[in-house]
Amino acid sequence: MCSVNPGHQTRISYNFLLLIILQVGLRKVEGVWPLPQTFTSSTERYPLKPQTFYFGYRQQSAAQQGCSVLDVAFKRYFSVIFPGYTSGNDHLRCEGKAFFVEISVDSRDCESYPKEDSSERYNLSVADGQASLNAETVWGALRGLETFSQLVYQDDYGSYFVNKTDIEDFPRFPFRGLLLDTSRHYLPVSAILKTLDAMAYNKFNVFHWHIVDDPSFPYQSRTFPNLSKQGAFHPMTHIYRQSDVRRVISYARMRGIRVLPEFDSPGHTKSWGRGQPDLLTSCYKRGIPSGTFGAVNPAQPSTYQFMMSLFKEVSSLFPDSYIHLGGDEVDFSCWRSNPYIRAFMQKMGFGVDFPKLQAFYMENIVNITSALNKTSIVWQDVFDYHEQLSSLSVVEVWKQGCYLCEVRRVAKAGIRVILASPWYLDQPGPTHNWARYYTVWPLAFTGTEDQKRLVIGGEVCMWGEYVDAANLSPRLWPRASAAAERLWSDEKQTSSVDNAFPRLQEFRCKLLRRGVQAEPLHVGHCKHEYQGV
């Protein structure tokens, strides 16, 4: 079990087979997804054995044993590299040289959270039968561990190898997000955690949690327990308790992933109204309340008191400095029907300019969250009707059509941009159309270098109309992986769909092997097929 199959020695004497082995070797090294910024590799390879394989800290590393993020990552990646291996299987000590992966990080940020400006840079060198991984932060070290795990491969006899390799790597964009919608369908916590695992394999670093919306309010608020009691699909089984949220945040942190909650308002709030009766605008029909409700009522002081309390709670629960405030798709018809809203608008001097009313509302919400030291993200709608742009920090572009035109407008206004439009994956598309998500060029607009630097990244959106835990994974992966490479890797080196195809096919097999239910790209097979539940 521990010995390298001696048959190899005889086989490589044939030049023909040697050539094949060389090519396989090279192909394996290129099999890192997303593609590292620079790497050199050779066909020199080193055997790995689970019995004599060790992760460890370099002496000069700021982090040492006891560093939660890395200690746990070592265990996790050991299992990823040697799937199915348990030390109990060993009855014999194995001879042979040990393989060490020595890690060194510059700062001891083991108990902190990944942040918007955290370095994810790392250098990885595999040579002389051992590996050395250096990073500025533990988050960079996590990215390097992921890369290392993808470098390891098995030959036909089941032996593990890693080739001599040198990698210098860093992300192209600092914000590489994935949105899950837990309102249109409730996603069990286990489904969220599994998605975080797969995100880490793809080097995504932001989980955008679109936690509530019209259909349901699964977030269990301590301050306003009625919101989920009345607004969730089920008040006991279809909610996220504070402990669930903390578990998600902790699980994400261990993988270098920020958790960014979205409490979208003033639209998309029908479910809020059930547990907070005076929050929404009462719609009128022929002068009397019709019994239906519209967007959040922006004309009442109680609205802002409620929002202040809610965001205070949310801000303390979610450690990330960003919070998403939504602000998209507000239907003005209910506001328009309500005489009190209209009177309020007259008083404020808005006339019948409803976008002004919405801008007023959003301004208030942004101020509430600013006071809580949060950077707010809003959907592009808010930018589109806003006049006082100075209050906006980050705008997420989501509309279809010429999305780069919008990216340009936002960047020109000096505001940071996240691009989501080309990465709406909730609608099922043929997997072989993955290239559609790959051939996206977020900076292909006319603008200055400073303006382009304002494009901080992009986001894959998995809206929940037709998606729940039953089909989430195959709908996400590997199509989201195409976006992952676009956001991490160098554009010039990853411009060819033809070059990416076999690499993505191989990466998809790796995802399967790690238990991620990723769809096939096209006819073919994986060494280890998905075996199901």
Add this chain to the structure above:
Amino acid sequence: MCSVNPGHQTRISYNFLLLIILQVGLRKVEGVWPLPQTFTSSTERYPLKPQTFYFGYRQQSAAQQGCSVLDVAFKRYFSVIFPGYTSGNDHLRCEGKAFFVEISVDSRDCESYPKEDSSERYNLSVADGQASLNAETVWGALRGLETFSQLVYQDDYGSYFVNKTDIEDFPRFPFRGLLLDTSRHYLPVSAILKTLDAMAYNKFNVFHWHIVDDPSFPYQSRTFPNLSKQGAFHPMTHIYRQSDVRRVISYARMRGIRVLPEFDSPGHTKSWGRGQPDLLTSCYKRGIPSGTFGAVNPAQPSTYQFMMSLFKEVSSLFPDSYIHLGGDEVDFSCWRSNPYIRAFMQKMGFGVDFPKLQAFYMENIVNITSALNKTSIVWQDVFDYHEQLSSLSVVEVWKQGCYLCEVRRVAKAGIRVILASPWYLDQPGPTHNWARYYTVWPLAFTGTEDQKRLVIGGEVCMWGEYVDAANLSPRLWPRASAAAERLWSDEKQTSSVDNAFPRLQEFRCKLLRRGVQAEPLHVGHCKHEYQGV
């Protein structure tokens, strides 16, 4: 745990609540998918407890204990009805009346296989705190057990109930198939078995196993072991051994499902050529062999000897009287390029009429399988170019466009028809488009009653270009369920998409609860969400 919650008795004294309960009761009874032909039900309901619930044989039943199909089905449906229950959980004997489901069948066909003319009719009566299920065959009894399992529901306190119900049921079409393609991607046996489970829940009764095709030949032949050795994606891990095939057939039998293998030729056979070098036509370019191969070579006697041996083996392994011979999409260009083929055609008097050559080939294959007492199915292409129609038994219509025109042509020629065109589910479509598969009217063509009787059913096709075990289930279900109701239920009672929608939503939740990874139809929730692996 065993007692009915006494709170109920006081609640139903309120008329308002009574009304709700009545409606819930009615809705539950209608929640059988596919819809039975006739049923009456009332709000009278009976409690069920796993501790005192029994399936048993009536005295007059031809089948008694020891009937493999039903004995095993009793255990299976007990688990389906009471998910998660294990008798080990009981520490107390429960008082209360026992609930018996008494089964009676007219013929003792317990060890046989379901056949093309097997009756699936059953009557199910739930009254006076017990149930009675009568059927002509064990296959009909299986359908009745499935229906009974869907009638049972849990209230909010977890207690089980079944309403007073009378059902007479039988299928509209005798052939209700589902095709899986194990050549473009290999499906592990476990994925096939899980599909058979879900098929039984949907009352599908034919598993059409498109076992080999161009990309791979996973069927391990005893007579020609090289076919899978050279033609499978992997000769050890990506094959179906004879024992695997037998396991699939046995598992299917237990669920009243026929297994119908397809060995498609003369096209779609690239993978055959690897292990059977002289089988395929050598293509020529500028007068010399180009090194590529086309369809099976119809001009060599050795072809028919090979086919005879292969089909002899296949016919003895697969007990069903049907066999699918394919015959679709033959590319004539390689035949045309080959001088020996052209010479053969001259000799046979075919001139340059390549459809005549294909007809000649298919005629031979049909004769081979006829001699083995098999009824052959062919894809519509064979019908389209055939002149001697008398040799054709069953034609499967698959092409898009006016598929009913083709159904009509085939029926007019006096040949049995299976309709597949509207049920190609391999391409991902939005789940909410399920109605597309529901609003199919297989008999909506001008023809006599006798001609319409020739339409023996339909088939859902799940081709494998973009599908393997990772995404098979969510891509199949519940879209295939829409086809299942069309093929089982009365057309008049199931013509409304609006009526079907809530029923299908509920059925999809039942599928989830039974471990079938079925997609959501639209925004909403299930009491028990999919929890994943």
